[in-house]
Amino acid sequence: CWLSRLMFRAVSSRIIRCNSFENAKYEKEEKKIRFLQKGDVMKLMAMTMNDRESELARLMFVFSCFTGMAIADMETLQYRHIQTAADGQRYIRKERQKTKVEFIVPLHPVAEAIISHCRNEQARNEEQQTVKEKGDSLVFQPHCSRSVMGKNLSIVGKACGIRQRLSYHMARHTFGTMCLSAGIPIESIAKMMGHTSISSTQIYAQVTDNKISKDMDRLIAKQSANEKEIAERETCESSDIVTCKMEETA
Template sequence: MAVQRNYFSILFFIKKTKLLKTGEAPIGLRITVNGKRAEIQIKRGIESEKWNAQRECAIGKERKYQEINYYLETIRTRIFQLHRELEQDGKPITADILKELYYGKGENPKMLLEVFREHNQKYRELMGKDFVKGTVLRYERTVRYLEEYMEQKFNRSDIPLKNVNYEFVRGFEHFIKMEKACAQNATVKYLKNFKKIIREAQVKKLISDDPFREIHFHQTQTNRDFLLEEELDIIIKKVIDIPRLQVVRDIFIFCCMSGLAFTDIQHLTPEHIIKNSNGEYWIRKPREKTNNMCNIPMLDIPRMIMEKYKNNPECIRKKVILPVPSNQRMNCYLKEIADICGIKKTLTTHLARHTFACVALANKVSMESIAKMLGHTDLRTTKIYAKVLDRTISEEMQVLKHKFSL
């Protein structure tokens, strides 16, 4: 007896005659089995001129179109998988059965990366308003790592949300540490991103169980480096003849004496410099990372640096205080400056922020004041930066030393 063969195809198309409110054409999916069709609306739209009907995909290298194409491929993979499972089980296959299985009896089965990408798209749209670029990129990197993990472990590009369990999370944690060589604290950040998506899925009733219920995050204490006042003084007084290094040295010193992070110094504008009734200059700027306000009195040296670049063509064009290069170039040039100055520590803009906190603490500035200048709302965050210098301990012990001297 001949085995009946199912002629099966999938077609993505757009409906140009029924545009969405946004003016985009809705994307549809047509499943055909033995000549009979079933259609699915995939809740995505695209400009008609950005659709390639022959290739059944979006045109363009922009992230939006790449995301659409990836979503289409996820759907294609899922339906092919359902078709294969029906074949293996010897069950009847029709276009309507595949449509019903895909929708889960009328309810669209949510896939992990599908939900994650929807979240990331919203974050990217709000980038610069509610979220900084670094946060958005970290969430997108988490998706990339999850995809690679599933390809390696399960030979799949996505899985249903309901299939995410304790073992899956622990396996992903192991993958990040071993395959991506991430340290404990970096691993925890990716897991927290993952956990946020799961929490949102629970709130939306997409899943009931919490795969993170028995998982507790433990971050290791980091030993953050900083410059001593003597080392900072060497960099300030060093004669540097190379113009590009002079600029980077000035920016680095400005960071060391203001506590501003790289992205904050990069976006520092004249509007952020305030002169009060006493004639004192202050930096009042919301942090790019958290939007918390920084209130920093300007010391003489950063004020002189600001004046130095007042007529710089790049500063005028960008309407900023300093001509800050890219972070990569900045850190590269700082390595040269460290060599020139005989500093053995790795100079970075983040080390400059640490230096500001530590030097301020060593000079009897209160933890509360440092927190306000750094834009911290939680004092525990400030304590990470604040190190008690050996010299400070020595000075404070002088009282006991004289009292108990022989």
């Protein structure tokens, strides 16, 4: 809590004698995550940037949306981390840079297409030795700092007409919410994202529950509007019948 830090500094600087809030308990703020809706992800997939670094920033963001990989893990992703199961399913097996926890995530066709694109681009620039022979080669090879990549990503977002400011952590959150919305068990999502505990993954369940609640509210509101329209129509029809009968009697 910022107040605790402030009081600690005040005591350390001898501005005050003691911290009156030392034993105070604070309510934990609800952690809000930022993620993209499916429509915005589709916009990013359809866009192609003319600038090489901006295009790479876009590809890495989309790749994260379909693998849940953090920027640090994408920067260190090598071709040897991409493996094939007995059933032919391709997947990524790697340790997270942040926690050193192993994660395993199956490759979505979109992610596979991005890897193939990167391999072909690198093969054009390396005539003597193909990328396939170099398992230690990096899949993504940005020639700029992470901060510049972030600026390029902002340019991509504006070009796609996305109002939210894009970040690679947002792409990771997008993967988590999309997986849960698709009905993938939370335990599997935790393994794919390399979470150390299920509690880290449960935040996506809260987001999905909130969305379901809002969608249900909209459905109820729409149903109420339809019922009101039907009731008004029936009232008008009844009124017309009464008017006709009165005219016949007259």
